[in-house]
Amino acid sequence: MKQLLAKFLGFSLNVLSYISKSFAANRALALFSMPLKGKATEEQTEFLETSFREELMYDNIPIMTYRWVGKNKTILLLHGWESNSARWKNLILNLKKKDYNIIAIDAPAHGKSGGTSFNAILYSEFINVAVLKFKPEIIIGHSVGGMASIFFQYKYQTPFIKKFILLGAPSEFKDILGRYTKMMGYNQRINTKINSIILERFGVKPEEFSSSEYIKQNNSEGLIIHDEQDQIIPYKDALLIKNSFKNSKLITTQGMGHSLNNDTVTSYINDFIDA
Numbered sequence: 001m002k003q004l005l006a007k008f009l010g011f012s013l014n015v016l017s018y019i020s021k022s023f024a025a026n027r028a029l030a031l032f033s034m035p036l037k038g039k040a041t042e043e044q045t046e047f048l049e050t051s052f053r054e055e056l057m058y059d060n061i062p063i064m065t066y067r068w069v070g071k072n073k074t075i076l077l078l079h080g081w082e083s084n085s086a087r088w089k090n091l092i093l094n095l096k097k098k099d100y101n102i103i104a105i106d107a108p109a110h111g112k113s114g115g116t117s118f119n120a121i122l123y124s125e126f127i128n129v130a131v132l133k134f135k136p137e138i139i140i141g142h143s144v145g146g147m148a149s150i151f152f153q154y155k156y157q158t159p160f161i162k163k164f165i166l167l168g169a170p171s172e173f174k175d176i177l178g179r180y181t182k183m184m185g186y187n188q189r190i191n192t193k194i195n196s197i198i199l200e201r202f203g204v205k206p207e208e209f210s211s212s213e214y215i216k217q218n219n220s221e222g223l224i225i226h227d228e229q230d231q232i233i234p235y236k237d238a239l240l241i242k243n244s245f246k247n248s249k250l251i252t253t254q255g256m257g258h259s260l261n262n263d264t265v266t267s268y269i270n271d272f273i274d275a
Contacts, residue, residue: 010184025193038110044086064112076136080143084111123148154214171237173209222248
């Protein structure tokens with residue numbers, strides 16, 4: 001059903017592109033940037049209410065933060081696309097046993113953070129605001145949360161962050177965009193215009209936004225965990241990041257999918273941050 005809807009929307013915008021290429025491409029990019037889910041359920045909200053909640057701001061956009069106070073190192077948790085901070089529940093409960101000071105934030109247009117659209121560049125600015133406030137020594141990012149954390153560190157070169165943990169993180173933005181445009185079936189008119197809009201809006205071409213390039217300047221210790229059968233972000237992305245992240249190690253999992261939300265992964269994380 002989702003595939004049929006995607007093809008219908010893609011066909012409709014393809015037709016519109018012959019009337020206004022700019023309008024069609026902007027609508028296509030808006031669809032790409034608009035999460036359809038990510039708000040917390042009642043059960044998730046109940047867990048998040050066990051935290052100390054504080055709203056920060058970036059460019060008049062509210063950033064919801066959650067803090068479980070501890071005396072050990074400070075850890076910042078960054079969820080991925082169409083998710084929210086409650087996805088970290090099992091990991092948070094585990095880290096609390098060791099008295100870590102735990103911070104989680106909701107991404108733009110996710111959870112209780114503000115905004116109506118999402119992109120990794122905006123997410124990286126949310127991260128910077130949270131980092132300046134809470135001074136984490138360790139960052140853990142899942143999926144595009146990992147990508148955004150890489151771009152944040154590339155831009156701001158924050159010296160007190162000692163360890164980065166990347167779970168199922170994508171490397172090349174052009175590949176993410178390509179999978180989306182292929183799924184929608186957009187014509188070349190829309191695809192070309194999308195690329196020019198991204199360059200005009202963000203100052204980089206899609207092919208220039210690359211985790212594997214940005215992470216070359218990251219001097220922190222790194223742990224990369226990626227499932228070989230990941231159907232959302234291909235395993236080759238982990239290899240690209242590993243080859244560029246000079247002080248990192250890669251753990252390859254089997255059959256854990258993209259979420260990597262289980263006790264085995266928690267154990268890998270514990271071993272790395274405790275070392």
